[in-house]
Amino acid sequence: MLPTPSTTHVCFDRVYEPAEDSYLLLDTLSSPSEISFLHNRFPAPSTNDAHADSPAPLVLEVGVGSGVVLAFVAANAHTLFGRNDVLTLGTDLNRYACDAAAQTVRHAVTAPASSVNLDIVIADLATAIRPRSVDVFIFNPPYVPDELPDFSRHETYNTTTTMGKSAAFERDSYLLRLSYAGGEEGMVVTNRMLEQIPEILSSRGVGYLLLCAQNKPEEVKKTIRAWAPGWMAETVGTSGKKAGWEKLQIVRIWRDDTC
Amino acid sequence: MKLLTLNFLTCAIKTCKSTPASFPLHPRDAELEIAETDLNLAFLKSILARLLWPELRTICSEFGLPTLPESRPEPADLVDPDSSEGEEESPSQTARDLHRVLLETCMREGKLVCGNCGHEYAVKEGVANFLLPAHLV
Ligand SMILES: [Zn+2]
Numbered sequence: 513m514l515p516t517p518s519t520t521h522v523c524f525d526r527v528y529e530p531a532e533d534s535y536l537l538l539d540t541l542s543s544p545s546e547i548s549f550l551h552n553r554f555p556a557p558s559t560n561d562a563h564a565d566s567p568a569p570l571v572l573e574v575g576v577g578s579g580v581v582l583a584f585v586a587a588n589a590h591t592l593f594g595r596n597d598v599l600t601l602g603t604d605l606n607r608y609a610c611d612a613a614a615q616t617v618r619h620a621v622t623a624p625a626s627s628v629n630l631d632i633v634i635a636d637l638a639t640a641i642r643p644r645s646v647d648v649f650i651f652n653p654p655y656v657p658d659e660l661p662d663f664s665r666h667e668t669y670n671t672t673t674t675m676g677k678s679a680a681f682e683r684d685s686y687l688l689r690l691s692y693a694g695g696e697e698g699m700v701v702t703n704r705m706l707e708q709i710p711e712i713l714s715s716r717g718v719g720y721l722l723l724c725a726q727n728k729p730e731e732v733k734k735t736i737r738a739w740a741p742g743w744m745a746e747t748v749g750t751s752g753k754k755a756g757w758e759k760l761q762i763v764r765i766w767r768d769d770t771c
Numbered sequence: 772m773k774l775l776t777l778n779f780l781t782c783a784i785k786t787c788k789s790t791p792a793s794f795p796l797h798p799r800d801a802e803l804e805i806a807e808t809d810l811n812l813a814f815l816k817s818i819l820a821r822l823l824w825p826e827l828r829t830i831c832s833e834f835g836l837p838t839l840p841e842s843r844p845e846p847a848d849l850v851d852p853d854s855s856e857g858e859e860e861s862p863s864q865t866a867r868d869l870h871r872v873l874l875e876t877c878m879r880e881g882k883l884v885c886g887n888c889g890h891e892y893a894v895k896e897g898v899a900n901f902l903l904p905a906h907l908v
């Protein structure tokens with residue numbers, strides 16, 4: 513078992529606290545089958561100067577929250593990829609999450625580092641990411657079928673540090689709602705993200721998406737496979753099995769150009 | 772934010788992405804700071820192929836940093852030719868310069884401007900904000 517990054521410095525009043533979904537991502541990414549997949553997909557340069565064939569992979573996590581998942585990848589890059597040159601980058605809508613996640617990654621990565629964390633930027637999904645630059649994409653979306661929050665005060669909430677007790681309480685409940693409420697079928701945010709995936713992934717790119725049973729994962733996978741020939745979507749991790757139904761699952765999304 | 776991060780970012784406005792002018796984002800009123808880190812030669816060699824070199828040179832000159840070589844260095848250019856055989860390779864001056872620019876030079880305050888639509892993204896306390904006002908999404 514690889515160590516789980518510490519998030520004791522994070523204020524969970526306004527940043528999503530690592531939960532079963534976060535841990536399912538950690539377990540899936542470090543499972544023997546995914547480690548083998550990632551090693552094959554991103555082979556370490558065979559000679560010292562053969563870097564151009566397999567340059568440093570870029571890992572992007574959208575909606576980093578506490579940063580526990582990105583920090584896990586950054587700290588264990590050598591185990592997961594078999595190489596020491598992994599780049600990590602994160603985004604979140606919530607400025608407090610960006611700050612917290614940067615700290616989580618900094619704490620988790622110890623020398624000799626097998627990764628370099630670029631930055632955690634405030635952004636809506638992957639809208640600010642250069643097309644076709646992402647090699648590993650990770651998303652634990654707001655997946656609960658529940659009403660989306662009202663975004664109108666987002667900027668104020670992100671930038672105002674001093675506010676009264678009740679305003680601060682409203683801000684915190686807004687920021688937490690952002691982290692879990694996914695609108696109709698819990699798919700409103702995920703559907704927006706899915707539209708961006710073919711654009712941001714590199715030709716060797718692979719995505720890991722968390723879904724819950726109410727998101728209708730079988731339909732989501734069918735949609736992805738219908739994007740274009742070669743697109744693949746498979747469930748590679750599950751948790752909370754009850755009467756044949758998985759509560760949560762991780763879907764791996766990638767392109768197999770040999771098909 | 773590290774200068775290397777700018778190699779992977781673009782304007783958040785959908786219609787800008789297909790135009791070459793949306794990359795790189797251009798710094799304005801930038802305040803830089805240096806955060807020293809250990810130089811990792813193998814890592815530098817490995818990211819060379821990922822750098823969009825002419826664009827990186829543009830950003831560096833816009834930041835007022837020393838000019839980078841005209842063409843992208845080869846991994847071999849990052850090794851000090853005087854490192855004696857059998858010993859661990861030591862970094863060349865090019866490697867040191869690149870490490871300083873990409874990984875140690877950070878933008879603390881300022882704006883990043885899209886060359887296509889002119890939208891300005893703020894960088895505050897080292898964190899860039901790419902959120903758009905609702906009417907631009
Ligand atoms: Zn633009």
